[in-house]
Amino acid sequence: MGLVFEGIPVELTAELKKVNKIDCFVETGTNKGNTAAWAAKIFEKVFTIELSPVYVRLAGQKLRKYDNVELLEGDSAVMLDEVLKTNSGKRCFFWLDAHYCGKETGGFGEKAPVLEELKKIMATPENHCILIDDARFFNAPLSTQRGEYPDILTLASVIDSSRYRLFIVDDCVVILPSDAENIAAIHKYVWKYDFLRARKTFSFYWYALKTGNFKGIAVAFLLLLKLYKYKDKSSADY
Numbered sequence: 088m089g090l091v092f093e094g095i096p097v098e099l100t101a102e103l104k105k106v107n108k109i110d111c112f113v114e115t116g117t118n119k120g121n122t123a124a125w126a127a128k129i130f131e132k133v134f135t136i137e138l139s140p141v142y143v144r145l146a147g148q149k150l151r152k153y154d155n156v157e158l159l160e161g162d163s164a165v166m167l168d169e170v171l172k173t174n175s176g177k178r179c180f181f182w183l184d185a186h187y188c189g190k191e192t193g194g195f196g197e198k199a200p201v202l203e204e205l206k207k208i209m210a211t212p213e214n215h216c217i218l219i220d221d222a223r224f225f226n227a228p229l230s231t232q233r234g235e236y237p238d239i240l241t242l243a244s245v246i247d248s249s250r251y252r253l254f255i256v257d258d259c260v261v262i263l264p265s266d267a268e269n270i271a272a273i274h275k276y277v278w279k280y281d282f283l284r285a286r287k288t289f290s291f292y293w294y295a296l297k298t299g300n301f302k303g304i305a306v307a308f309l310l311l312l313k314l315y316k317y318k319d320k321s322s323a324d325y
């Protein structure tokens with residue numbers, strides 16, 4: 088799975104926004120409003136939907152200084168209709184992240200709304216960018232307090248494969264329009280982070296090299312070759 092980052096992959100999001108010329112960010116599951124606050128700085132308009140009244144209040148305090156954020160209270164599987172209608176004709180960036188996550192968050196013991204959300208997004212004619220958090224939940228579907236998750240095949244079955252492609256990157260399910268520009272953006276991102284990971288590993292062996300450990304020296308040499316290979320790939324003309 089590569090590096091696992093918590094939360095939204097910010098670099099990838101910014102790149103996809105640019106490639107697809109998207110102004111509108113839609114989040115399901117606001118929680119404290121951290122991602123919505125970040126999105127408000129780079130997207131022209133942000134819609135975020137939260138089920139728990141406690142977290143609507145908390146997020147409301149954080150988000151009130153952003154006049155481009157609309158915080159909606161309710162079940163995202165239902166509220167999404169309104170958001171899709173408002174943005175009809177526009178491409179949107181979706182961050183689907185609604186599920187129970189402890190304390191007084193919503194959805195305790197409920198089915199996660201992601202499948203319903205995805206069906207509604209697929210029913211629109213625009214080609215959107217869709218990121219779903221916690222890819223590992225689909226890999227080993229949970230039926231616990233965090234809610235019931237569909238398995239990855241069920242998830243994939245609602246995607247219109249004539250228009251979209253699905254990738255798993257950094258614990259996110261990434262669903263993108265299947266044109267060359269989007270494919271290039273995701274490839275570039277994956278290679279870049281593999282390169283960074285290789286560089287981090289290399290610095291570990293660099294220490295062995297400095298301290299004169301023979302095995303460390305040999306592995307460092309091999310890694311250097313590998314790094315060189317990654318460097319070529321990351322700068323390839325995608």
Ligand SMILES: C[S@@+](CC[C@H](N)C(=O)[O-])C[C@H]1O[C@@H](n2cnc3c(N)ncnc32)[C@H](O)[C@@H]1O
Pocket residue numbers: 094095114115116117118119120121122123136137138139142161162163164184185186187188191192193194200
């Ligand atoms: C993991 S948190 C979201 C984190 C947030 N997206 C972020 O990136 O900072 C999940 C949130 O989804 C909310 N939630 C659960 N079920 C929901 C539903 N059906 N509709 C909307 N929100 C829901 C929970 O109350 C919780 O605050």
